[in-house]
Amino acid sequence: MGRGDVKTKRGKIFNKSFGKTRPARTRKAAAAAAPKAEKKA
Structure with missing residues (x-):
């Protein structure tokens, strides 16, 4: 368990x-997370 354990x-x-x-x-x-730069006129 730890960094070497890929499971x-x-x-x-x-x-x-x-x-x-x-x-x-x-x-x-x-x-869905990307378009957050919408501006309201």
């Missing part, structure tokens, strides 16, 4: 990988 969230962050424990941001979630 844990911390291990996945250390290994720069994604999976069930550490899901990558999906395109749908990234697209």
Whole structure:
């Protein structure tokens, strides 16, 4: 358990990988979070 364990969230962050424990941001979630620069006239 720890940084070397790829089955844990911390291990996945250390290994720069994604999976069930550490899901990558999906395109749908990234697209919904992006348009925050709207200006009201």
